[in-house]
Amino acid sequence: MGIPYNPAKGTICCSQFHGSPGQHCCGTEIYRPDVEICCNGHRHPKSENIHCCGVKAYNIKDPQMKCCAGTLYTLTSLHKHGGDVQCCGSTLQEPQDICCSSEEEEVIYSAKTGFSCCGHLYYNTTLWSCCAGRLRSIHEPGQGQRKMINESRVLSVNNLNKTDLCQKKRCVWECADGSWYGGRSAAFSLRPGNR
Known part of the structure; x- marks a missing residue:
């Protein structure tokens, strides 16, 4: 049960009382949305093209910054260039790698000839077939000599x-x-x- 308070006397942000009524909360603090943005409970100065990436703020027009599912990367410090970098979930993916994803997870694999994704699994297409995100051995009874394609x-x-x-x-x-x-x-x- 919470503690009663008078909203005309202040603002409560995550159980923290602030003496200014009618304010906006960012985590436990109050913030001014006209000059600040709130990124998962952390305040940052607001300016053009500034967006949140997890708890951090960054300029979405900066080609050296990359946000991957809430994780912010500075590409120059990683000796990478914006044009050749992809995300695989919250991880940066190398151009030669493959990202396999399902509803549960994303996994990076080294690319191999004859392999393909089935959800987040990377499988050998000469041994397995994929249907609706499930792998089945192509040598199961009833599979015979049917042509297997991974779709x-x-x-x-x-x-x-x-x-x-x-x-x-x-x-x-x-x-x-x-x-x-x-x-x-x-x-x-x-x-x-x-x-």
Whole structure:
């Protein structure tokens, strides 16, 4: 239970009382949004092209600064140039590297011939196939000599047999090898009569 206070007498920022009423909070401090920006609880002077990167502020027009998911890098100190630098999550990626990402994480790998991403995993395409972010051995029974290519596509539910989908919430993908994958994190529900 909080401590009662009179808002006409001050402003509370994260349990810190300040004697000026009606102010804006930045963390535990008050700040003036007309002359400052607040970056995750840290105040910085406001000027043109200044944006937040985590708790730091930087000029987004400066080609020597790079923000990667809340981590700010100064490229000159890393002997890098803005044009050849990419982010992989919060990490800088070298031009010769590959970034594989899923909803959970981003991982950097050294590029290899015959390898591809499947979510955040980097796999050998001669041994595995990827469908809907899952790896399967191409030597599984039923895979036979089908040509494996590392892509999947989402199909409209209108083109699928509803009886086969069990009238449950599902996402269904047709894999590149002609097989099907159905996940339970679907964004649609099948009901009799739906088209």
